[in-house]
Amino acid sequence: QVQLVESGGGLAQAGGSLRLSCAASGRTFSKYTTGWFRQAPGKEREFVAATSWSAGSVWYANSVKGRFTISRDNAKNTVYLQMNSLKPEDTAVYYCAADSKTAQVAGVMPGGYDYWGQGTQVTVSS
Numbered sequence: 001q002v003q004l005v006e007s008g009g010g011l012a013q014a015g016g017s018l019r020l021s022c023a024a025s026g027r028t029f030s031k032y033t034t035g036w037f038r039q040a041p042g043k044e045r046e047f048v049a050a051t052s053w054s055a056g057s058v059w060y061a062n063s064v065k066g067r068f069t070i071s072r073d074n075a076k077n078t079v080y081l082q083m084n085s086l087k088p089e090d091t092a093v094y095y096c097a098a099d100s101k102t103a104q105v106a107g108v109m110p111g112g113y114d115y116w117g118q119g120t121q122v123t124v125s126s
Contacts, residue, residue: 002026002115004096009120012086016124020081022096022117030074033103036081037110038092038122045095047108049081057103064090086124093119 008020022034035050049070050059058070067086072079079096097113099106106112 002029002032002098004098004115004117006094006096006117006120009094009122011123011125014086014088014124014126016086017082017084018086018122020083020094020096020120020122022079022081024077024079024098026077028100029077029098032098032100032115033106033113034070034072034079034096034098035106035108035113036070036079037095037097038090039095039119040092043092045110047110048094050103050106050108051079052103059103059108061108083122086122088124088126090122091124092122094122095119 003025005023012018031053036048037045039045051070055072069082096117098115099113
């Protein structure tokens with residue numbers, strides 16, 4: 001079992017930055033694929049970024065590529081999402097997700113991940 005707790009959300013101005021953290025419990029978290037998803041009001045949950053357990057492979061949605069960076073510190077059981085050059089369209093609830101499957105199998109769809117955090121709100125004002 002893995003429990004995930006996100007933090008770091010809040011209000012930012014367009015062009016600003018925020019860093020989200022996802023703290024995990026569970027001794028095997030370091031072997032889990034971990035991803036970030038987001039859901040805006042009235043929209044489906046969408047993929048943002050993912051990292052393999054070793055952080056040797058990372059994936060990004062086209063909409064955030066070049067602006068967001070996913071990283072992980074397995075010693076601290078924590079995954080981060082550094083968000084720069086924020087835009088109003090980045091406003092959403094951001095969720096951390098994890099799964100024991102490899103990143104290639106877990107993929108970019110929410111259904112590929114078994115464990116989810118409660119979400120943290122990110123609001124970007126113009």
